[in-house]
Amino acid sequence: MKTYQFPDGFLWGGATAANQFEGGWNEGGKGWSVSDCARSHPDVDVTNYSAHNEITSKDIQEAMDHPEDLVHYPKRHGSDFYHHWKEDIALMAEMGFKVFRLSIAWSRIYPNGDDETPNEEGLKFYDQIFDECHKYGIEPLVTISHYEPPLNLVLKYNCWYDRKTIGFFENYVRTISKRYKDKVTYWLTFNEVDSMIRHPYTTGGLVRDRFEGKNFEEVIFQSMHHQFVASALATKILHEDNPSCKVGCMLTKLTYYPYSCRPEDVLEAQQRMRAIYCYSDTQVFGEYPAYLLARFKNHGLNIVMEPEDLRIMKEYPVDFISFSYYMSSCVAKNTEGLATTAGNTITAVKNPYLKASDWGWQTDPTGLRISLVDLYDRYRKPLFIVENGLGEKEELVEDGNGSYTVNDDAHIEYYRDHFKQMYDAINEDGVELMGYTSWACIDLVSESTKQMSKRYGFIYVDCDDYGNGTFSRYRKKSFWWYKHVIETNGACLGEE
Ligand code: BGP
Numbered sequence: 001m002k003t004y005q006f007p008d009g010f011l012w013g014g015a016t017a018a019n020q021f022e023g024g025w026n027e028g029g030k031g032w033s034v035s036d037c038a039r040s041h042p043d044v045d046v047t048n049y050s051a052h053n054e055i056t057s058k059d060i061q062e063a064m065d066h067p068e069d070l071v072h073y074p075k076r077h078g079s080d081f082y083h084h085w086k087e088d089i090a091l092m093a094e095m096g097f098k099v100f101r102l103s104i105a106w107s108r109i110y111p112n113g114d115d116e117t118p119n120e121e122g123l124k125f126y127d128q129i130f131d132e133c134h135k136y137g138i139e140p141l142v143t144i145s146h147y148e149p150p151l152n153l154v155l156k157y158n159c160w161y162d163r164k165t166i167g168f169f170e171n172y173v174r175t176i177s178k179r180y181k182d183k184v185t186y187w188l189t190f191n192e193v194d195s196m197i198r199h200p201y202t203t204g205g206l207v208r209d210r211f212e213g214k215n216f217e218e219v220i221f222q223s224m225h226h227q228f229v230a231s232a233l234a235t236k237i238l239h240e241d242n243p244s245c246k247v248g249c250m251l252t253k254l255t256y257y258p259y260s261c262r263p264e265d266v267l268e269a270q271q272r273m274r275a276i277y278c279y280s281d282t283q284v285f286g287e288y289p290a291y292l293l294a295r296f297k298n299h300g301l302n303i304v305m306e307p308e309d310l311r312i313m314k315e316y317p318v319d320f321i322s323f324s325y326y327m328s329s330c331v332a333k334n335t336e337g338l339a340t341t342a343g344n345t346i347t348a349v350k351n352p353y354l355k356a357s358d359w360g361w362q363t364d365p366t367g368l369r370i371s372l373v374d375l376y377d378r379y380r381k382p383l384f385i386v387e388n389g390l391g392e393k394e395e396l397v398e399d400g401n402g403s404y405t406v407n408d409d410a411h412i413e414y415y416r417d418h419f420k421q422m423y424d425a426i427n428e429d430g431v432e433l434m435g436y437t438s439w440a441c442i443d444l445v446s447e448s449t450k451q452m453s454k455r456y457g458f459i460y461v462d463c464d465d466y467g468n469g470t471f472s473r474y475r476k477k478s479f480w481w482y483k484h485v486i487e488t489n490g491a492c493l494g495e496e
Contacts, residue, residue, distance in 0.1 A: 004423050004493035011139065011434055012486045013099035014092060014441020014458070015386055017146040017191065019075050019202075021444040022105060024082025026067065029119040031111025032151035034159075034205055035075045037063035040450035040465065052449050053199045053345075056209050060151070070467045074452065079444045079461045080471045085129055087473060088442060091459055093136035095479060096486035100138050101386055101437040102129070103146035103191065106172055113150035113168050114157075118175045126176075130183035141386065141437060142184050143250065144173060144234060146191035147202040147447065159205025160196075160223035169230040173237050181241040188322055188386065189231040192252040194279040196224050198345045202447070218301040228282055229309045232316040239316075246319045248384060249283035252276065252344060253323040253375070255367045259332035259349050268333045277378065284379050286317035320434060321379055324387030328354070328367035345448060358393055359454060365417035372425040372433065382432045385422070387439035390414040391446060391454035396462070396474060406460050406476040415478070419485065419493055438482075442473070458482050 006012075019035035026032075037060045041052055063073060070077050081088055092100055106113065108122035133140050153159040153168065190203070197220055200206035204223040211219050235247045256272045258265035278292040287310065296303055329348030332338060339350040342360035354362040368388065375383055392410055399405040415438065425431040443461040446454040451465045458479040463469035484492050 002423065002427075002494060004420065004490045006423065006490040007426065008489075010489060011099040011141075011384075011436070012489075013097040013101065013138070013141070013435065013437045014095075015101035015141075015437035015439045016081070016103075016442065016444060017143065017148075017447075018103045018105035018108070019078070019146060019148040020447060021078045021081045021102070021440070021442070023076065023078040023080040025076040025078075027082060028108065028121045028125055029111060030105060030122060031107040031113075032064070033105060033107040033148040034151055034154060034202055035148050036073060037151065038075050038202065038450060039063065039072050040074050053201070055201045055207060057207055060154075060207065064151075074445045074450050074465070074467060077463070077467055079442060079452075079463065082125075084471065084473065086132060088459075089129070089132045089136065089138070091473060091475070091479075092441060093138060095441075095458065095483045097136075097138050097441075098486070099141050099186070099435055099437060100133055100441075101141040101143065103143035103148065104176060105148050106145060107148065107150040109175060110150060110168070110172050111152075113153035113165075113172075123175070123179055126180065127183075130180060134183065139186060140184050141186040141188070141384075141435075142180075143188045143191050144176070145169070145189065149205045151205075154205040154207060158207075158210055160226050161204070161206060161211075161219055163226055166226050166230045166233070170233050170237070173234045177237050177241040181238075181245070185242070185245050186384075187234075187238050187245060187247045188250045189234045189247065189283075189318075190227055191250050192324060193224075193227065193231070193249060193283065194252050194276050195345055196220055196227070197275075215301065217299060218303070221296065221301055222303050224279070225303050225305060225309070228313055231283060231318075232286070232313045235316040235318060236312070248320040248322040249280055249318045250386060251280045251321065251323040251375075253325040253371045254344065254346060255325070255328040255364070255371050255374075256331045256348065257328060257351065259330040259338065262333070264333035265331065268331045272331050273374075280321060280323075280375075280379070282313070283318050284321060284381060286314040318381075320382040320384055321375055322384040322386040323371070323375065324439065325368050325371050325385060326388065326390075326439075327357075327361040328364040328370075329362065357390055359391055359449075361391070363390065363414060363417075365414075365421045368418050369421040369425045369429070372422070372431045373429045376425075376429070376431040382434050384434040385436045388418055388436070389439040389456040391456050393453055394455045394460065394476075396460060404460075404474050406455075406474070408455075408476045408478045411458070411476070411478040412481050415482065415485075416493060416496055419490060423490060423493070
């Protein structure tokens with residue numbers, strides 16, 4: 001008999017990221033981040049991922065020449081959490097959140113990344129956020145770097161390609177670890193550490209045209225090596241300041257199915273999965289897996305590693321594995337004549353058995369259970385789902401009480417189906433799942449297409465793709481549903 005009762009202490013909550021949510025992009029002493037130059041292209045096919053994420057030095061200069069432009073650079077305003085934080089945290093508390101995932105904007109603490117001293121106003125901003133969370137018994141889950149390295153590090157050092165950035169990051173982590181050691185228990189080092197390979201600008205601060213004549217794959221993996229060392233150093237620092245804190249890696253869990261039972265399709269799916277796992281393998285086992293080293297060798301990549309690097313990586317592996325899961329895709333050795341569809345930062349073969357969102361992402365609740373079992377069998381360490389959700393086009397409607405709401409039944413169906421799979425993974429597959437933060441608990445700017453109209457939240461934010469709106473917040477139908485799931489710790493799923 002399935003009670004759908006989740007384990008006591010299961011951490012239900014929601015997730016956001018400063019670069020897509022915070023706004024106040026040039027207030028409170030914050031410096032430019034790479035995301036403040038991310039231009040929106042709402043008129044470009046939303047499933048054309050690369051069109052929305054390639055960036056040139058000219059694009060960056062264009063953005064810097066137009067600091068007044070919030071229309072084409074929606075990440076500058078996000079959902080204006082910077083001025084709504086008290087109200088937003090109260091809404092999360094009203095839903096009964098146990099945990100709230102947010103990121104610290106690095107350039108709010110060190111505006112240029114290489115500053116000697118931190119920006120006190122930025123430190124104070126997060127002090128008040130964490131204090132407000134604790135007022136309601138909500139645990140902050142903090143991502144240290146979520147697509148927002150300081151732009152100055154790009155322009156002056158080529159960001160993560162330069163080994164000096166390890167030192168700048170270490171300085172940033174020492175500052176926030178000391179400041180928040182009594183307020184933050186759960187940390188993530190780099191959001192979707194594997195995404196450096198798919199969008200090197202937002203994760204690594206790498207602009208392709210700044211590496212003329214270089215092997216860009218080598219540039220990416222050299223930068224990735226510096227991030228792996230930095231992640232291990234961050235784990236060391238955080239544990240020294242608060243021995244009871246938990247530090248996780250964060251992986252894009254792209255789940256691939258072979259399009260047919262042809263062995264070459266099955267091999268292709270396995271290879272594609274390993275191309276993702278190699279990054280979490282490195283952070284969990286504290287060393288490069290042989291197959292990643294083989295890739296370096298076979299591709300002629302010369303990755304410079306100091307002897308100290310490998311010792312640090314080995315000595316400071318992560319405590320848990322967190323990941324994002326939205327959809328699944330198919331892969332085939334030969335994709336000729338096969339229909340393709342978009343996914344989270346990828347394009348892959350369409351699965352004829354699954355339905356797709358307006359953005360082409362194929363919803364697959366069973367794929368979440370498959371992913372949980374895969375990861376737990378691989379690592380035997382606690383797991384945390386820190387992103388899972390559905391981006392939908394939505395309209396506000398009158399709620400009959402003189403206010404407005406959204407009848408987002410599609411969100412309720414998506415979450416109900418995924419929660420039931422999580423329950424089975426825990427109770428039938430023995431997976432140790434620490435918690436769940438939906439993406440995103442409140443409408444915010446999409447990472448890939450920079451759109452507000454791709455709405456994920458339990459809370460609607462009145463702002464469109466061009467920055468028009470009051471930024472007022474409205475509870476959706478799913479707000480009340482999720483509140484009931486949390487207060488019954490999942491048991492109400494058995495009635496549905
Ligand atoms: C993940 C990012 C999140 C979020 C999510 C949804 O890759 O970690 O920041 O953006 O994708 O994707 P999108 O915003 O493109 O719909």
